[in-house]
Amino acid sequence: MLFRSDPTVPSGSLYARAVELSGNWKARIADDDVRREGVGLDQNDTDWTDLVVPGHWRDHPEFADSDGPVLMRRTFHLDPPPDGIRRFVTLEGVFYQADVWLDGAYLGDPEGYFFPSTFDITDLSRLAVDHVLAVEVACNPQRQRSAKRNITGTLQHSDMLDPAWNPGGLWRPVRVVDTGPVRIDRLRVLCRDANDARAHLRLHARLDNDLPRSVVVRTSIDGEPVAEQSFSLAHGLNEIDWNLDVNDPRLWWPWTMGDQHLTDVQVEVVVDGTTSDQRAVRTGLREVAMTDWVISVNGEPLFVKGINVGPTRHDLAHASADEVRRDVELARGMGLDLVRLNGHIARPEFYAAADELGMLVWQDFPLQWGYARSVRREAVRQAREAVDLLGHHPSIVLWCAHNEPTPSGDTRERTFGPSVVRHLLQQQIPSWNRTVLDQWVKRAFEGADESRPVVAHSGVAPHLPQIDGGDSHLFFGWYHGDERDLEGFAATMPRMVRFVSEFGAQSVPNSADFMEPDQWPALDWQRLAEHHGMQVDTLVRRVPPSRHATFESWRAATQQYQAELLRHHIETLRRLKYRPTGGFCVLSLADAQPAVSWSVFDHHRNPKVAHGAVVEACRPVIVVADRIPAEVTAGDALALDVHVVSDVHRVLEGAQCTAALRWSGGQHTWMWRGDIPPDTCVRVGTAQFVVPDAAGDLWFDLTLEHDDVAVTNRYTAAITARVTA
Numbered sequence: 001m002l003f004r005s006d007p008t009v010p011s012g013s014l015y016a017r018a019v020e021l022s023g024n025w026k027a028r029i030a031d032d033d034v035r036r037e038g039v040g041l042d043q044n045d046t047d048w049t050d051l052v053v054p055g056h057w058r059d060h061p062e063f064a065d066s067d068g069p070v071l072m073r074r075t076f077h078l079d080p081p082p083d084g085i086r087r088f089v090t091l092e093g094v095f096y097q098a099d100v101w102l103d104g105a106y107l108g109d110p111e112g113y114f115f116p117s118t119f120d121i122t123d124l125s126r127l128a129v130d131h132v133l134a135v136e137v138a139c140n141p142q143r144q145r146s147a148k149r150n151i152t153g154t155l156q157h158s159d160m161l162d163p164a165w166n167p168g169g170l171w172r173p174v175r176v177v178d179t180g181p182v183r184i185d186r187l188r189v190l191c192r193d194a195n196d197a198r199a200h201l202r203l204h205a206r207l208d209n210d211l212p213r214s215v216v217v218r219t220s221i222d223g224e225p226v227a228e229q230s231f232s233l234a235h236g237l238n239e240i241d242w243n244l245d246v247n248d249p250r251l252w253w254p255w256t257m258g259d260q261h262l263t264d265v266q267v268e269v270v271v272d273g274t275t276s277d278q279r280a281v282r283t284g285l286r287e288v289a290m291t292d293w294v295i296s297v298n299g300e301p302l303f304v305k306g307i308n309v310g311p312t313r314h315d316l317a318h319a320s321a322d323e324v325r326r327d328v329e330l331a332r333g334m335g336l337d338l339v340r341l342n343g344h345i346a347r348p349e350f351y352a353a354a355d356e357l358g359m360l361v362w363q364d365f366p367l368q369w370g371y372a373r374s375v376r377r378e379a380v381r382q383a384r385e386a387v388d389l390l391g392h393h394p395s396i397v398l399w400c401a402h403n404e405p406t407p408s409g410d411t412r413e414r415t416f417g418p419s420v421v422r423h424l425l426q427q428q429i430p431s432w433n434r435t436v437l438d439q440w441v442k443r444a445f446e447g448a449d450e451s452r453p454v455v456a457h458s459g460v461a462p463h464l465p466q467i468d469g470g471d472s473h474l475f476f477g478w479y480h481g482d483e484r485d486l487e488g489f490a491a492t493m494p495r496m497v498r499f500v501s502e503f504g505a506q507s508v509p510n511s512a513d514f515m516e517p518d519q520w521p522a523l524d525w526q527r528l529a530e531h532h533g534m535q536v537d538t539l540v541r542r543v544p545p546s547r548h549a550t551f552e553s554w555r556a557a558t559q560q561y562q563a564e565l566l567r568h569h570i571e572t573l574r575r576l577k578y579r580p581t582g583g584f585c586v587l588s589l590a591d592a593q594p595a596v597s598w599s600v601f602d603h604h605r606n607p608k609v610a611h612g613a614v615v616e617a618c619r620p621v622i623v624v625a626d627r628i629p630a631e632v633t634a635g636d637a638l639a640l641d642v643h644v645v646s647d648v649h650r651v652l653e654g655a656q657c658t659a660a661l662r663w664s665g666g667q668h669t670w671m672w673r674g675d676i677p678p679d680t681c682v683r684v685g686t687a688q689f690v691v692p693d694a695a696g697d698l699w700f701d702l703t704l705e706h707d708d709v710a711v712t713n714r715y716t717a718a719i720t721a722r723v724t725a
Contacts, residue, residue, distance in 0.1 A: 021074050021133065021174040027051035027063070030071040030136050038071050039134040040104035045073055054317045056095065056169035057137070068168045069138035076133070078176065080126040085178050086210060087125045090118040093172025094137060096150045101134040103127070111378060113152055113171070114345040114366070115385040118185065120208070121176070139168030146370035151382055153366025153403070154310060154343035160588070160597050161314050162531045171317035180276025182215055182269045183208040185237065187279040189265050189392040190451040191286060194298060199249040199285035202451070204241050204388075207269060209233040216270040219244060222263060251298055252284025252394040255358030256337045256620070256647065260284065262355060265392070284355060284394025290453040293471065293499040293582035295360070295397055301679070303574070303647055304583025305618045306338030306362065307331055307600075308502060309346075314592045316347060325353040330601060331589055332357050334611070335618040340501060340585045343368035343403045345386060354395035361395045362501075362585070364458070365441060367402040370433055376440055383444035391449055399452060401441035404459040404473065405433035434460060458501055473502035476569075478538060483565040484627065487572050498580045503569050504587040506539050507562040507610065508555040509602030514594035520551035534596035556609075563613035566600075570617035571624045574645045577681040586614060620647045621676070621711055623657060623704040625687070628717040634693040635722050642672070644704055645681045652676035655706040659687045663719065664696040676706075695719060 026048035028034050037043055049062050057063040057070045081087045089102065093113060100107040100117075102124050110117030125131065142148040142156050150156055155167055186206040193200050203219065212234055219227040221244070231240050250261035266280040289296050295304050312319040312327055324347050331339050339354065340362035354361050365383055383401070390396055438456040445454040459473035474496070477483025483505075490497040508515070514532060515523060528534040543561050548554035566586060573584045590601035600611045616622075626640040642659055646652060652675065659670040672685040691698065702713040 017178045019076070019078065019176040021076060021176065022053055024050045025053050025170075026073045027057065027060070027070050029063070029066060030069040034071050035136065038073065039101040039132075041075075041128075041130065041132050043073070043132075045075075048073070051169075053170045053174060054093070054172050056167055056171060056315050056317055058166055058168070059315070059318075067139070067141050067166050069136050070168065071134060071136045072170065073132055073134045074174070075130065076176075077130055078125060079129055081122060081178055084181060086120065086122045086181060086183060088118050088177050088179065088183065089121050089133060090116050090175045090177060091135070091170065091172075092116045092174065093170070094135075095167045095169050095171050096139045096152055098138070099136045103131055112382050112385060113155070113167075115382070115389045116172075122210075133174070135170060135174075137168055137170060139166055141166060144372070147372040148370065149372050149375055151366055151371075151375060151379055152344075153364065153368045155316070155366070157368055158310070158343065159535070160310050160533050160595055160599075161592060162533075164531060165314055165593075167314070167316065169317065180269075180274065181210045181213070181271055182233065182276040184267065184269060184277045184279045186388045187267055187281065188388045188448070189281050189283050190449060191283060191394065192451045194249055194251055194285045194287045196251070197248065199246040199251075201244040201246065201265070201283075201285075202241070203244065203265075203267070204239070205267060205279075207231075207233060207238045207240060209235060209238055211235060213271065215276070217242070218268040218270060220266040220268075221246060223266075246285060249285040252286040252355075253358060254297055254302065254337050254360055255332060257297065257300060257302065257649070260356060260358040262394075281392040282352070282355065283392040286394050288397045288452055290398065290582075292580070294578060295582060297360075297397070300649070301578070302337065302360075302583075303577050303581075303679070304338045304360065304499075304585075305336045305570075305574075305647075306340055306360070306501075306583060306585035307334070307336055307614075308342040308585050308588040308598075309339045310342055310588060310590075311344055311346070311592045312350075312590075319347055321349040324349040326605065327590060328353040328357055328359055330605065332359055334600075334615050335620070338362060338397075338583070338585065339589070340364065342588065345390070351390060351393045351395060355393055359395055360397045361393070362398045362400060363390065363396050364400045364403050365445075367405070367437075367441070369404055369406055371405075371437060373432055373437075376437055379437065379441050380444040383441050384448045387445065387448035391451075397452060399445045399449065399454045400458050401445065401455070402433065402438045402457040405431070405438055405457045462495055471499040471501040472496045474500050475503060477565045478505045478542065483568065484630075486569055487627070490572065490576060494576075494580050497573065497576060499582050499584065500569075500573055501585045502587045503566075503584070504598040505542065505562040505565045506533075506535060506596055506598055507558040507608055508596055509591065509594075509599075509608065510555075510606045511594070511602045511604045512551075512555065515551075515596070517551035517555075520554075521545055528596060532593075532595050539596070559609040562598075562600075562608065563610040566610050567613040567617045568627060570614065571622070574617070574622065575624055575643050575681055577645060579681075619711060621645070621652070621704065621706075621709050623684075623702045623711055623713050625659070625700060625702060625713070625715060628698070628700055628715045630717060631720055632691045632698060632717045633720050633722050634691050636691045637688070638691065639686050639688045640700065641683055641686050642670075642702060643681055643683050644676050646676050647679060649678050651678055652706045652709060655704060655709070657684045658703045658705075659685075660699075660701045660703075661687065661689055662699045662701065663692050663694045665694055666692060691719060693721070695721065 026045040095113045097111045107119040185208045188204040268278040338360040442456040476485040587598040591603040657672045661668045698717045700715040
């Protein structure tokens with residue numbers, strides 16, 4: 001096994017070698033005998049099962065139905081480290097808990113799936129050249145759904161992933177790394193504020209030191225040394241902080257507002273003139289803030305058009321960099337500027353892609369629905385780990401501690417129920433998750449990261465003592481009422497639409513072989529509900545299968561219903577731009593597995609009808625009107641306000657808006673001309689008319705024309721004859 005050199009390390013550095021222990025490991029279901037005999041060098045593991053790392057234990061047929069725990073072994077040959085060199089083993093990602101041994105000596109018990117765990121093996125590695133690393137991995141099923149203990153969020157409790165799946169395993173690489181006497185255990189780089197003249201960086205490092213000594217910490221930006229400071233360290237872990245100012249910075253912007261300049265920050269720890277260890281991160285210089293749920297970047301407000309994103313694949317270890325990046329590209333291609341990582345922390349490639357593509361990220365901490373009281377301390381610790389791991393990414397603009405902290409043990413279907421009023425009243429009652437756990441996690445994020453806004457939870461209505469409230473999950477047309485009810489609800493309770501972070505409807509995907517459509521209409525509804533996310537009762541109520549002779553017809557109807565709901569919800573929220581709405585997030589982008597879900601792309605990334613509806617509703621400039629009732633009566637007098645919504649940060653001078661009312665045998669036209677102010681919603685006029693006495697459809701067509709803008713919209717209704725006595 002060869003060491004891998006790091007070309008960024010200066011010559012003469014002690015930090016120049018690393019070994020990856022990826023590939024075939026030996027594995028066996030853990031029991032007391034396996035634990036007692038299977039962690040040392042003397043164990044003959046030739047009859048153990050081969051299991052590939054990185055991966056999940058269910059990748060192998062022998063463990064395909066297992067919930068573990070699984071003991072995994074890897075033997076390797078490594079010469080002892082020279083004097084002055086320390087050696088560490090790092091597990092980049094354990095799903096979800098582990099016990100770790102080297103040559104039979106116990107190293108520790110890491111917990112948490114999304115951040116690395118490191119152990120000092122210097123003394124052990126000097127005792128021999130042949131070694132065995134043994135890791136017992138546990139990922140217990142969360143059967144008490146309202147009192148979970150694993151902080152894995154949607155990856156173990158979601159209505160979009162098969163609850164029978166167990167993600168257990170070593171899902172990220174395992175490495176042996178040599179350093180000098182001082183190792184950089186953690187490095188946190190945060191851009192607190194930035195403008196055209198100056199950007200202020202705050203850096204925090206945790207240094208692992210073998211003996212009391214003084215060290216020099218050198219910081220470089222884009223390869224240029226900018227700071228050199230001395231620190232006195234004690235034995236063990238030492239926390240150090242320092243600040244940097246960058247003059248005349250090249251700022252990072254969302255893709256809709258500017259360029260995505262990225263900046264490399266490198267930190268070296270120097271002992272007696274020699275580099276002992278170094279760490280480099282890529283960040284962006286920008287400032288983010290949020291006031292009344294309006295996000296601003298570098299001082300410029302932005303009406304956020306976003307979408308919820310789940311895991312790229314349910315087996316997260318096997319999501320390739322291209323697949324992960326594709327999801328970010330799909331969201332940007334729809335005209336959106338934010339992705340909400342719903343209830344989970346994603347693979348590292350997701351954040352790198354978001355940084356490069358200028359997509360903002362709302363980062364959920366992996367708490368979803370109900371948790372046991374025992375998780376509080378661990379949740380606080382892991383929140384700090386999340387900041388250390390991800391804080392340098394300019395794309396992340398918001399931390400959210402908990403998604404839907406309800407006592408429900410099932411899905412949104414039970415959480416929200418059929419009554420929006422009952423749902424809001426339930427949230428006035430204090431609960432341990434919402435009132436205690438979420439506040440602790442929120443304070444942990446705020447203590448570790450002062451550069452971003454933090455919210456305690458998502459989907460919680462205004463309640464005592466925080467009457468101000470937060471974002472909303474509004475499922476009109478699915479769990480609640482009619483899909484047309486959002487507009488009236490917003491007028492009645494404007495505080496509830498300041499930011500709508502989940503809304504939508506389920507639909508049947510194009511890639512539907514898993515549903516066995518040839519069995520129509522006798523589908524296996526129970527299997528689809530248990531393993532593929534379908535909320536059967538709700539979907540059947542909204543789009544009754546009995547009205548469709550074929551599976552294809554019913555599938556098309558479910559997709560059309562989803563598309564209409566998303567289109568009109570988006571138009572309503574955009575028309576409330578900044579008064580009071582700061583943005584929205586559609587539920588959701590794509591499926592991680594074959595599913596009947598809220599997504600606009602199926603698991604093969606084939607678009608549903610809703611994809612086109614979202615693209616049209618999220619164009620930078622749209623023209624909208626009050627929605628015509630589905631049925632109108634001849635002789636009714638109607639007045640429809642026409643608005644133009646512009647996300648463009650410049651004036652559209654001399655724009656022309658045309659409205660055309662058409663029916664069988666006639667039409668009427670209105671025209672308005674004027675300037676459209678930047679980044680606003682403006683009423684351009686009102687179309688007043690009497691519904692004509694003509695049976696059939698009524699069309700209300702809108703057109704907006706400008707030098708470089710041409711957009712259209714259409715509303716339809718059915719005319720019914722007036723009943724006379």
